[in-house]
Amino acid sequence: MNPTEIRTGFAQLVDEVTLARARRGDVAAHAVLYRTYARPCYTLAMRVLGSSAAAEDIVQDVFLKLMDAIRQYRGDAPFGAWLKRMTVNAAIDQLRSQRHIDPDDPEPLFANAAEPGGALAADAYDVMALLQRLPPRARLILVLHELEGYTHKELAELFGQTESYSKSILSRSLRRLQEWLRPPTAEVEISPWPSRS
Incomplete structure (x- = not known):
């Protein structure tokens, strides 16, 4: 060293x-x-x-x-x-x-994930708050893989699942975080009637 x-x-x-x-x-x-x-x-x-x-x-x-x-x-x-x-x-x-982690739970993992009330402004998000919006199992896999350096093989052994299990959950977790961070699109109100000047 x-x-x-x-x-x-x-x-x-x-x-x-x-x-x-x-x-x-x-x-x-x-x-x-x-x-x-x-x-x-x-x-x-x-x-x-x-x-x-x-x-x-x-x-x-x-x-x-x-x-x-x-x-x-x-x-x-x-x-x-x-x-x-x-x-x-x-x-x-x-x-x-x-009872936050049950690998045999038939309910889809993200079915009860916290839904944002709209995307967050880039300067208004808190990483821990965003992580907490993920379901516990998804948060655990994301933290272990992305922050702690666990491989998908190690995660598969840890959860008694296949590597595709953690890959799928990680992909969905990252996609969900990206959605939450995306700036809101401006809604343009379109009038059905032409304006008269």
């Missing part, structure tokens, strides 16, 4: 000594892991769930589970990637418990 390279989010590195200490239950080592990764966990959960309270709950749950789960970390992947997967799984579990 280039010494001037700065890593952020889940790409931050943690030394092997800290990980070994955390595996043995060292509280100070767990505090280092928390300080290093709590913000990326929160940000990811917030993007997926759209609620700061829910995101805080995810962070708490992930780090409580981490105290035991870290013993299972084998080092096959970077620790941050492993913790990211734990965070994603916790967010998916929360959505499932709220």
Whole structure:
């Protein structure tokens, strides 16, 4: 690694000594892991769930589970990637418990998506607000693919679906966001009668 390279989010590195200490239950080592990764966990959960309270709950749950789960970390992947997967799984579990994600649901995914009251002006949109207008499953796939870098193959494994499943949902999600961002067309009123001057 280039010494001037700065890593952020889940790409931050943690030394092997800290990980070994955390595996043995060292509280100070767990505090280092928390300080290093709590913000990326929160940000990811917030993007997926759209609620700061829910995101805080995810962070708490992930780090409580981490105290035991870290013993299972084998080092096959970077620790941050492993913790990211734990965070994603916790967010998916929360959505499932709220019945927002049901892969067997016959209802079309976008049938109940929030409809805009018209397209938004370019300077008046909030990315998080737009994401929250998407159905939870669509938002999750969009966030994981576009913001977190998951491949369609990884998403297929995560959801127990085919790659075309996530490709289709992603395409529809992006199309819906583009519709919401499109400036409204001016409606021209046409009179059926010629004007008299």
